[in-house]
Amino acid sequence: MxxxxxxxxxxxxxxxxxxxxxxxxxxxxxxxxxxxxxxxxxxxxxxxxxxxxxxxxxxxxxxxxxxxxxxxxxxxxxxxxxxxxxxxxxxxxxxxxxxxxxxxxxxxxxxxxxxxxxxxxxxxxxxxxxxxxxxxxxxxxxxxxxxxxxxxxxxxxxxxxxxxxxxxxxxxxxxxxxxxxxxxxxxxxxxxxxxxxxxxxxxxxxxxxxxxxxxxxxxxxxxxxxxxxxxxxxxxxxxxxxxxxxxxxxKINPVTLGDILEKDVDEKYYLNEDELEAWRYLKGAKSIPRVSKTGHSYTFTEGAIAFPDHLDRPARTMLTSEASKNRSSHVVRDPQTNRLRKITPVEAERINGFPDNWTEGLSDRMRYFCMGNALxxxxxxxxxxxxxxxxxxxx
Ligand SMILES: C[S@@+](CC[C@H](N)C(=O)[O-])C[C@H]1O[C@@H](n2cnc3c(N)ncnc32)[C@H](O)[C@@H]1O
The missing domain is CATH 3.40.50.150 (Vaccinia Virus protein VP39)
Structure with a gap:
């Protein structure tokens, strides 16, 4: 066969x-x-x-x-x-x-x-x-x-x-x-x-x-x-x-997010000082009173997630929304600069085990999107x- x-x-x-x-x-x-x-x-x-x-x-x-x-x-x-x-x-x-x-x-x-x-x-x-x-x-x-x-x-x-x-x-x-x-x-x-x-x-x-x-x-x-x-x-x-x-x-020793980070990352992936508060809020624990469509009052709650992401653990699940300022998008503390940044498209590819620059030629937004869809x-x-x-x- x-x-x-x-x-x-x-x-x-x-x-x-x-x-x-x-x-x-x-x-x-x-x-x-x-x-x-x-x-x-x-x-x-x-x-x-x-x-x-x-x-x-x-x-x-x-x-x-x-x-x-x-x-x-x-x-x-x-x-x-x-x-x-x-x-x-x-x-x-x-x-x-x-x-x-x-x-x-x-x-x-x-x-x-x-x-x-x-x-x-x-x-x-x-x-x-x-x-x-x-x-x-x-x-x-x-x-x-x-x-x-x-x-x-x-x-x-x-x-x-x-x-x-x-x-x-x-x-x-x-x-x-x-x-x-x-x-x-x-x-x-x-x-x-x-x-x-x-x-x-x-x-x-x-x-x-x-x-x-x-x-x-x-x-x-x-x-x-x-x-x-x-x-x-x-x-x-x-x-x-x-x-x-x-x-x-x-049980195995995991491969971690820290293991696949790029070096000398472009400035455009770093978070601005004025964005930090919004990121902290998105990633933080919340308890918000809400009213449903049918008029029923309830409290929406969600726990905090790691901010920045742990470098000594595997990445969390990458979603198609990874490009956006979103609770589930990854933020890392870059080990070279000690500053916070998003993961790069190449890091998104590495997280899924694709060769570097597999999605080159697409917009950054689509590069993250395709990786969120991929296996x-x-x-x-x-x-x-x-x-x-x-x-x-x-x-
Ligand atoms: C979960 S993704 C699969 C990703 C793939 N395994 C990879 O490694 O990139 C599902 C794919 O189905 C495609 N798709 C959705 N509707 C389709 C249709 N009607 N005909 C053909 N492909 C479709 C989507 O564009 C998407 O790329």
Missing amino acids: NKTLIELFAGVGGFRLGFEKNGFETVWANQFEPSKKKQDAYECYIHNFGDSEVHSNEDINKVDEKKIPDHNVIVYGSPCQDYSVAHSNAKGIEGKKGVLFWEVVRLMKEKKPPFMLMENVDRLLKSPSKQRGRDFMVMCKSLNDLGYGLEWRVINAAEYGFPQKRKRIFLFGFHESTNYYKEFVAQDDKLNNGFFSKEFPIESISSKKSVVDIELEDDIVVISDTYQANLHNTGYVIEGRLHSVETIPP VVGLVEKMGKALSDIIDKEV
């Missing part, structure tokens, strides 16, 4: 970077920022990988699945949306309009790649808040119905030696036609012998959270209408049965390694 790959919702190409380090070849990619004339992420991707014939800048909803080249792996990081389904008139099922996951299902139905890897926010496991776990179970069921076994893990990049506390769920799918599927089904200890376990070892299984074991109903609409569960950070779905436990990673490259590099080893054993 060859290591051909397609990348959807490609952004600035985090998946591709990590996978190509393990011998994968990207045969098609897609990235489109709806309602934007300037396609920054797409341009950045072309600038770095240089192959516009492979990369499509079309809305995924409009892509003709029959025109996508054959491939053995599909990777994507789609937004977290409402995945509920209903019966359609034609006795089929219907998801909400505009939900991008159904576009992935449409493509996978046509192309049936043996392997799939998805990245998403960890909140996906809990959503929607009124029916926890429903969206993820609907997702698993629809992939299971296409013939895929699934394994998932919520990974905090900082816990595996990367300089950012970024918690994301990764879902690995393997088609029932693969050798890997047969091996996985036969495996007694699936948690310690699966896709994630080699590169992301588990220290132990938490006894504080009860094991979840659910038979997924044949009718996905029943799952969508009635199922809820407190799903944990680790699990798998095989032959319609979902199993989930809370696992604990081994930690080192994590998917490890996953690319695990998948490369699996594919070597396929025919």
